[in-house]
Amino acid sequence: xxxxxxxxxxxxxxxxxxxxxxxxxxxxxxxxxxxxxxxxxxxxxxxxxxxxxxxxxxxxxxxxxxxxxxxxxxxxxxxxxxxxxxxxxxxxxxxxxxxxxxxxxxxxxxxxxxx
Amino acid sequence: xxxxxxxxxxxxxxxxxxxxxxxxxxxxxxxxxxxxxxxxxxxxxxxxxxxxxxxxxxxxxxxxxxxxxxxxxxxxxxxxxxxxxxxxxxxxxxxxxxxxxxxxxxxxxxxxxxx
Numbered sequence: 112x113x114x115x116x117x118x119x120x121x122x123x124x125x126x127x128x129x130x131x132x133x134x135x136x137x138x139x140x141x142x143x144x145x146x147x148x149x150x151x152x153x154x155x156x157x158x159x160x161x162x163x164x165x166x167x168x169x170x171x172x173x174x175x176x177x178x179x180x181x182x183x184x185x186x187x188x189x190x191x192x193x194x195x196x197x198x199x200x201x202x203x204x205x206x207x208x209x210x211x212x213x214x215x216x217x218x219x220x221x222x223x224x225x226x
Numbered sequence: 227x228x229x230x231x232x233x234x235x236x237x238x239x240x241x242x243x244x245x246x247x248x249x250x251x252x253x254x255x256x257x258x259x260x261x262x263x264x265x266x267x268x269x270x271x272x273x274x275x276x277x278x279x280x281x282x283x284x285x286x287x288x289x290x291x292x293x294x295x296x297x298x299x300x301x302x303x304x305x306x307x308x309x310x311x312x313x314x315x316x317x318x319x320x321x322x323x324x325x326x327x328x329x330x331x332x333x334x335x336x337x338x339x340x341x
Contacts, residue, residue: 143327155271155317155331162327170328199269205327212259212278212321215329217271 113138117202117218124225130175130189132221134202137183142204144185145215146177149199161185162208197225228253230320232332239308240340247303247335249318255279258322260294260301261329265315277301308339 117134124130136142146158157170159177167177174193178186185202200221207213229252239245251260262274275285277294285292289306305312315336319329 220269
């Protein structure tokens with residue numbers, strides 16, 4: 112069966128520090144991968160998605176970037192965190208191609224607090 | 227543009243009451259997919275149901291039921307005989323059929339069930 116791992120579960124970082132959140136999927140190949148952010152306990156905003164290695168689409172221009180160095184690995188990064196980057200970050204994967212409505216399965220999330 | 231509206235921000239009920247969570251969507255696509263997810267206090271999003279735009283049949287799964295009406299662009303979710311374990315944030319979401327891969331979420335409805 113497929114599983115998705117996301118770490119760390121919680122993170123407290125000072126303003127201006129770098130960020131790296133990692134997500135890996137097991138038990139499947141060539142998944143679509145996503146990063147979402149949920150701010151202040153509400154509303155899920157799509158940040159990035161990837162349909163293949165090295166292919167990243169950004170939905171919202173901001174202080175973050177994403178990379179997909181391997182088929183089942185998705186990394187969210189920042190060079191310098193801002194206070195506004197605080198939130199709950201969720202990684203997800205799905206199958207099926209564009210326009211096919213694949214079900215997304217989510218990781219446990221990372222709660223990031225920037226201080 | 228695609229949009230999902232969950233007008234109810236918070237709902238409070240007493241155990242065994244029935245409760246309906248509303249979801250209204252907007253899309254110009256004729257092919258699209260609708261979803262409901264549950265977010266318990268742990269934070270992980272749990273998939274509940276997927277519906278494509280060509281299937282308007284209502285669905286029942288145990289105490290859960292969904293009413294999809296294209297005429298009103300609604301996809302409402304009813305919990306019958308609610309239980310304390312149903313307390314969570316519930317999200318309605320949409321994937322557009324034309325090359326869409328990522329979920330577009332509503333802002334969620336927080337359901338509190340008291341004993």
